[in-house]
Amino acid sequence: MPPLGILTFFILCASTSLAQDKSVDLQTRCGASFSDTYKPVQIQVNEDSDCTWSIVRPANETTRIVFSILDLNTAADCSQENVTVLDENLQVLGVLCPNSPRIDVFETPGSAYLRVSTNSDALVRTVYLMYYSFAPGNEAAVCGGQVNGYSGSISSPNYPGRHPHFAYCVWHLETPKNTKIDLSFTEIFLEVDPVCRFDFIALYDGPTTNSPILDVLCGRTVAELETTSNTLTVVLSTDYANSYFGFNLKYVALPENNSSSLFCSGEKMTVIFDPSYINSLGYNANDLTLIDTSCGPVSSNPIAFNVPFTSCGTVRKVEDHVISYTNIITATSSGVITRRKNIEFVMTCELDNESIVEIMYVTENDIIQESQETGKYDISLSFYQTQDYTTPVLESPYYIELNNTLFLQATLKTEDPGLTLFTESCFASSKSNFNGPTYYLIQNGCAKDNTYHNFPSGSGLARFSFSAFKFIEEYPSVYLQCRVVICDSNDPGSRCNQGCITRNRRDLGSNVRKVSAVVGPIRLKRQSDVDPLGSVSEKRGEDSTSETSNIYLFGILVLVVNVLLVAFIVLRNSRKKPNSYEYQALPTE
Numbered sequence: 080m081p082p083l084g085i086l087t088f089f090i091l092c093a094s095t096s097l098a099q100d101k102s103v104d105l106q107t108r109c110g111a112s113f114s115d116t117y118k119p120v121q122i123q124v125n126e127d128s129d130c131t132w133s134i135v136r137p138a139n140e141t142t143r144i145v146f147s148i149l150d151l152n153t154a155a156d157c158s159q160e161n162v163t164v165l166d167e168n169l170q171v172l173g174v175l176c177p178n179s180p181r182i183d184v185f186e187t188p189g190s191a192y193l194r195v196s197t198n199s200d201a202l203v204r205t206v207y208l209m210y211y212s213f214a215p216g217n218e219a220a221v222c223g224g225q226v227n228g229y230s231g232s233i234s235s236p237n238y239p240g241r242h243p244h245f246a247y248c249v250w251h252l253e254t255p256k257n258t259k260i261d262l263s264f265t266e267i268f269l270e271v272d273p274v275c276r277f278d279f280i281a282l283y284d285g286p287t288t289n290s291p292i293l294d295v296l297c298g299r300t301v302a303e304l305e306t307t308s309n310t311l312t313v314v315l316s317t318d319y320a321n322s323y324f325g326f327n328l329k330y331v332a333l334p335e336n337n338s339s340s341l342f343c344s345g346e347k348m349t350v351i352f353d354p355s356y357i358n359s360l361g362y363n364a365n366d367l368t369l370i371d372t373s374c375g376p377v378s379s380n381p382i383a384f385n386v387p388f389t390s391c392g393t394v395r396k397v398e399d400h401v402i403s404y405t406n407i408i409t410a411t412s413s414g415v416i417t418r419r420k421n422i423e424f425v426m427t428c429e430l431d432n433e434s435i436v437e438i439m440y441v442t443e444n445d446i447i448q449e450s451q452e453t454g455k456y457d458i459s460l461s462f463y464q465t466q467d468y469t470t471p472v473l474e475s476p477y478y479i480e481l482n483n484t485l486f487l488q489a490t491l492k493t494e495d496p497g498l499t500l501f502t503e504s505c506f507a508s509s510k511s512n513f514n515g516p517t518y519y520l521i522q523n524g525c526a527k528d529n530t531y532h533n534f535p536s537g538s539g540l541a542r543f544s545f546s547a548f549k550f551i552e553e554y555p556s557v558y559l560q561c562r563v564v565i566c567d568s569n570d571p572g573s574r575c576n577q578g579c580i581t582r583n584r585r586d587l588g589s590n591v592r593k594v595s596a597v598v599g600p601i602r603l604k605r606q607s608d609v610d611p612l613g614s615v616s617e618k619r620g621e622d623s624t625s626e627t628s629n630i631y632l633f634g635i636l637v638l639v640v641n642v643l644l645v646a647f648i649v650l651r652n653s654r655k656k657p658n659s660y661e662y663q664a665l666p667t668e
C-alpha cells in the first residue's frame with residue numbers, strides 16, 4: 080500500500096471511530112427541551128406518540144435545523160403521522176410526512192419546536208437532526224451560489240483544505256436549455272457514516288432543494304451522475320466535528336438526446352454536441368465550422384457553438400410574415416482524405432406566432448434527421464423621464480404627479496436590426512396579476528385613452544406616451560401590461576403597418592408574433608411630496624371626494640421592471656421540407 084493509501088486508511092479508521100463516539104443525544108423519551116448552541120439529536124419513537132421537542136434559542140440568533148434521516152412509518156398517512164416544525168410563535172414552518180425527502184432544512188429566528196406524531200402501527204421511527212444557531216450575517220461559511228456555463232467545476236469551501244464546520248452551501252447549476260448535466264466527483268472526503276447523517280452532499284435533480292433528490296453522499300468515495308434536465312442543485316451540509324477535504328466535482332452540459340441540441344433565444348442560437356457523438360461520425364471539434372468558416376466552436380467539451388443572428392453567415396428569411404434565421408455547421412476533413420461521411424447540421428430559429436421554433440436537421444449522406452424545439456422572446460418595458468427617451472426611470476417604484484405625461488418604451492432583446500415593434504394593446508390594472516378592474520389605453524391598435532400618443536418606432540423598439548389617468552387615483556398601485564407585435568421592417572403587409580383594427584377586421588392579425596410585457600406599479604405621489612405650487616395639489620383638492628384617496632393617493636409612481644413574458648409553445652406537426660430527402664426522427668424525439 081502506498082503511503083498515501085495508508086494515511087487514508089488511518090484517517091478513515093479514525094473518522095469511523097470518531098463518528099461512533101459522536102455525542103449524539105439519543106431521545107427515546109417523549110419530548111425534551113434543549114438550549115445548547117448546537118446539538119445533534121436522534122429521536123426514536125414508537126406508536127401512538129405525540130411529543131414535542133423544544134429548541135430554545137435567543138430571538139437575536141438564527142436557528143438552522145438540518146434533518147438528515149426521516150424514517151417514519153411509510154404505511155401511515157401524513158394526517159396521522161408527521162413531524163411538524165414550528166417557529167417561536169408556534170407558526171408552522173413545515174410538516175415532514177412519511178413520504179417526505181429524507182433531507183429537510185429549516186431556518187428561523189430564535190426558538191423552534193418539533194412535534195412528532197405517530198399512528199398506532201407498532202414499529203420504531205427514527206429521525207436524525209442537527210441544529211445550530213448563529214447571529215444573522217455571521218455564518219460559519221459563505222459558500223454556494225449560481226453556476227452557469229457549458230462546463231466547470233465546484234468544490235467545497237477551502238478545498239483541498241479542510242471544509243468548515245456548520246457549513247450549509249447551496250449551489251444552483253444551470254446549463255443551456257435542451258441539455259442535461261453530466262456530473263463526476265473527482266473526490267469526496269467527508270465524515271464517514273453508513274447513512275450520511277453528519278456531513279453530507281445532497282444532489283437534487285432540478286433548480287431548487289424542493290426538486291427530487293438524486294443522491295446523498297458522504298465518506299470517502301467518488302460518484303458519477305446525470306440530471307434529467309439543465310438544472311441541478313448541490314448542497315453541502317456539515318456539522319461541528321470531523322472536517323476533511325470536502326469534495327470536488329466537474330460538470331459538463333450534454334444534449335438531452337445524447338447527440339445534439341439547439342436552443343434559440345431572441346438573440347442567438349446555442350448548439351451543443353456530445354463530443355463522443357461527433358467522434359462517432361469520424362470528426363472532432365476542430366473539424367466543425369459555421370457557414371462563415373472563421374466561426375468555430377466556443378468550447379470543445381461539450382462542443383458548443385454560439386451562433387449570432389447577424390454574422391457568421393447566418394441567413395435571415397421572411398416568408399409569409401414569419402422570420403427565420405438559418406446557419407449550417409459543416410464537418411470538413413482537413414489533411415488526410417478518409418472515407419468519412421459528409422455531415423451538415425442545419426439549424427433554423429423561426430420567430431413563429433408568439434414563440435420561437437427551433438429546427439435542426441442533420442444531413443448524413445443525404446439522410447436528414449430533424450429536431451425541433453420552441454423558445455421565447457424577451458421584451459422589456461420601461462419608463463423614460465422625457466420624450467427624447469434619453470434617461471430611463473430607474474427608481475422602483477417611480478412616483479409621478481397627476482399632470483405628468485408618462486413615456487414608455489418596449490424594447491426587444493435582439494441583435495437583428497430588421498425587426499420593428501408595434502404596441503397592439505396596453506391596459507392598466509391595480510394588481511400585478513392583472514385580476515380585477517382594468518383600464519385600456521390601447522386595444523387592437525386603437526387608442527382608448529385620448530391622451531395616448533404613439534411615437535415613430537425604431538428598430539427593435541416601440542414608444543408611446545399617455546397622461547396620468549383617473550384610474551390611478553382610485554388604486555394605491557397600478558400596473559401596466561402591453562402586448563407588443565414583432566414584425567419584419569421590410570414587410571409592408573405586416574401587422575405593424577396596419578394600425579387600428581376594429582372588431583370585424585380583427586382576423587387580419589392572425590399570423591402575427593405577439594409578446595406581453597408588464598411594468599409597474601404606478602402610484603400617486605403623497606401630497607407632501609408634491610410641489611405646493613403645482614397644479615396637482617389644486618386638482619387633488621377638487622377631485623378628493625373619497626377619504627381613501629386623501630390618505631393614499633397622490634402623484635403617480637411608475638416603476639421600471641423588465642419582465643419577459645412568453646410565449647406559448649407552438650410545436651408544428653408538419654413543416655415544409657426539401658422533397659429530395661427522407662426524414663427520420665432523432666432518437667429522443
Ligand SMILES: *[C@@H]1O[C@H](CO)[C@@H](O)[C@H](O)[C@H]1NC(C)=O
Nearest residue numbers: 157158159160161163174196
Ligand atoms: C400531523 O399529525 C397530527 C397528529 O396526527 C395531525 O393533527 C396533523 O393534522 C398532521 N398534519 C398534517 C399536515 O397532516
Ligand SMILES: *[C@@H]1O[C@H](CO)[C@@H](O)[C@H](O)[C@H]1NC(C)=O
Nearest residue numbers: 137138139140213214215217
Ligand atoms: C443576543 O442577546 C443576548 C441577550 O439576550 C446578548 O447577550 C447577545 O450578545 C446577543 N447576541 C447578538 C449576536 O447580538
